[in-house]
Amino acid sequence: xxxxxxxxxxxxxxxxxxxxxxxxxxxxxxxxxxxxxxxxxxxxxxxxxxxxxxxxxxxxxxxxxxxxxxxxxxxxxxxxxxxxxxxxxxxxxxxxxxxxxxxxxxxxxxxxxxxxxxxxxxxxxxxxxxxxxxxxxxxxxxxxxxxxxxxxxxxxxxxxxxxxxxxxxxxxxxxxxxxxxxxxxxxxxxxxxxxxxxxxxxxxxxxxxxxxxxxxxxxxxxxxxxxxxxxxxxxxxxxxxxxxxxxxxxxxxxxxxxxxxxxxxxxxxxxxxxxxxxxxxxxxxxxxxxxxxxxxxxxxxxxxxxxxxxxxxxxxxxxxxxxxxxxxxxxxxxxxxxxxxxxxxxxxxx
Numbered sequence: 613x614x615x616x617x618x619x620x621x622x623x624x625x626x627x628x629x630x631x632x633x634x635x636x637x638x639x640x641x642x643x644x645x646x647x648x649x650x651x652x653x654x655x656x657x658x659x660x661x662x663x664x665x666x667x668x669x670x671x672x673x674x675x676x677x678x679x680x681x682x683x684x685x686x687x688x689x690x691x692x693x694x695x696x697x698x699x700x701x702x703x704x705x706x707x708x709x710x711x712x713x714x715x716x717x718x719x720x721x722x723x724x725x726x727x728x729x730x731x732x733x734x735x736x737x738x739x740x741x742x743x744x745x746x747x748x749x750x751x752x753x754x755x756x757x758x759x760x761x762x763x764x765x766x767x768x769x770x771x772x773x774x775x776x777x778x779x780x781x782x783x784x785x786x787x788x789x790x791x792x793x794x795x796x797x798x799x800x801x802x803x804x805x806x807x808x809x810x811x812x813x814x815x816x817x818x819x820x821x822x823x824x825x826x827x828x829x830x831x832x833x834x835x836x837x838x839x840x841x842x843x844x845x846x847x848x849x850x851x852x853x854x855x856x857x858x859x860x861x862x863x864x865x866x867x868x869x870x871x872x873x874x875x876x877x878x879x880x881x882x883x884x885x886x887x888x889x890x891x892x893x894x895x896x897x898x899x900x901x902x903x904x905x906x907x908x909x910x911x912x913x914x915x916x917x918x919x920x921x922x923x924x925x926x927x928x929x930x931x932x933x934x935x936x937x938x939x940x941x942x943x944x945x946x947x948x949x950x951x952x953x954x955x956x957x958x959x960x961x962x
Contacts, residue, residue, distance in 0.1 A: 618697065619669035620869060621744035621767065623734045623758070624657030626675045627710045627725065628682035629898060631858060635717035647715075651900070652943060654686035655712060659859035659898040660748050661696045663866035663888075666904025666939070668932070669873070672744065674700035674737035676730040678709030689900075693940055700738065704731045714858055721858060734758060746770055746869050751788050759791055768793040770869055772861065773801050781805050786821055794824035794872070796865055802827045811835060824872075826882070828864060828889075836882050843878035850890035859898025864889040866902070880926045887911070887924065895941050902939075909935035 634648025654662070657675055665671045673696050677683035683703060690696040710727030738758035741747075744767045749759060751773045763769055769792040773785065781804040789795055795818055797805070802814035811827045812835070818825035819837040826836040835846040867888035871881035888903055891911060895901035903911075912927045 615745070617670075618672040618742065618744040619746065619873060620660075620664045620671045620866075621674075621741060621747040621762065622657055622660050622664075622671065622749075623674040623700075623737055624660075624750060625710065625727075625730060626654060626658050626677065626686060627656040627712045627727070628686055629653060629655030629712050629714060629858070631714045631716060631898075633716045635715060638717055638722065639715065651895075651941070653898075653900045654689050655714075655859070655898045656710070658686065658690060659862035659902070660866055661690060662694050662899040663859070663863045663892075663902035663904075664748070664869065665694045665696050666902050666906070666936075667866060667870040668905060668936075669866075669870060670697070671695075672697040672700060672742065674734070676707070676732050676737070677701065677703045678707045679703055679705050680709055682709035682711060700742075702732055702737065707731055716858065738762075741765065741767070743767065745873060746793075748772075748865055748869060750774060751785055753782060753785055755788055759788070763791040770794045770796065770865060770872075772796045772865060773805070775801070776804070779804075783807070786818075789818075789822040792822050794826065794868075795822045796826040796828065796861075796868065798861065799827055799829045799832075826868065828861065834864070834882055834886055836878055838878045841878065845879040845882045847879065847882045847886055849886055852890045852894060854893045857893050859901060860889040860892050862898065863892040863902050874930070876926075876930070880930075883924060883926075884908075884930075900939075900941050904939060905932055905935040906937070906939050 629652060631651045632647040635645055639645050661671050661673045677687050691698050710725060712723055712725040715722045735757045741758050741762045743765050746768045747762050749769055749771045751771050771792045783805060786805055799811045802818060803809060806814045806817040808814045808817060811829055815825055815827045815835055815837055819839055823840050824838050826834060828834045831849050833848040837844050864885045868881055868885040871884045891903040891907050892901045909931055912931060915921055
């Protein structure tokens with residue numbers, strides 16, 4: 613019997629991102645720097661939505677759009693170009709879509725954001741959340757009511773967490789892992805919340821709290837434990853040139869969910885997620901840098917390194933026959949209002 617549920621359920625704050633890349637050094641007050649690259653497009657929760665949809669997952673997003681040009685453009689990209697279901701989303705009259713300017717240099721970036729608190733909370737947008745195979749969520753100190761409802765409905769929750777600006781890292785946040793199937797923090801976050809001094813030690817603590825624990829390590833790859841299958845995996849990152857790391861963690865999460873829904877072994881799930889994140893950092897912007905099956909397909913068929921061929925040999929049996937059309941990457945400037953933003957959803961592979 614066909615499963616008509618969404619593959620992935622998402623909610624969170626959406627931004628219009630303007631990304632500047634190619635800086636030799638960080639800017640200083642009073643200085644003007646000309647950059648080599650620029651891209652624009654939807655960001656924030658859109659990073660996860662696009663990354664998941666480009667892997668063919670039926671993706672449902674609950675977010676808020678402002679009734680302005682930025683909101684209209686982001687809605688057009690997500691719905692018409694990327695095929696994301698926005699039936700749970702709302703447009704708020706008189707509310708400005710948050711705008712972020714990301715200045716990327718080296719392996720890091722600085723962010724400047726203009727925005728206001730959204731008029732609808734996550735719980736208001738979700739209500740009684742629809743049944744979904746998975747939900748990708750960002751845990752916060754204050755638990756969201758919809759999360760418990762989704763877990764009770766049988767939705768597998770894959771969670772991450774962000775930087776704590778207070779640097780208090782309250783361990784009470786980890787109590788929410790009781791609702792989760794998987795937890796995917798980065799190394800710094802994992803060590804801080806578990807009060808440990810290494811990624812391996814943090815993983816050990818987290819593996820006692822959630823069935824699948826993953827710790828991402830940026831340029832050092834990622835490691836994971838699956839208590840359900842008894843598997844452990846530690847994989848290196850790809851050796852890639854980083855243009856813009858915005859959204860790489862979101863691409864990692866979407867790829868890991870894709871492989872998990874496919875029932876892949878843990879080492880394959882982890883390698884696939886590391887690969888997808890590595891491919892994303894070579895393009896401008898967060899959401900529209902996601903490689904999808906098309907990007908992975910191109911990488912695999914252009915690969916000549918014999919060691920990588922062996923490590924990623926599983927892709928020969930995992931890649932779809934039709935990876936879909938070429939991707940639409942972040943443009944320098946958005947198209948004029950009511951101009952087509954790219955391939956329509958009906959032209960994309962799902």
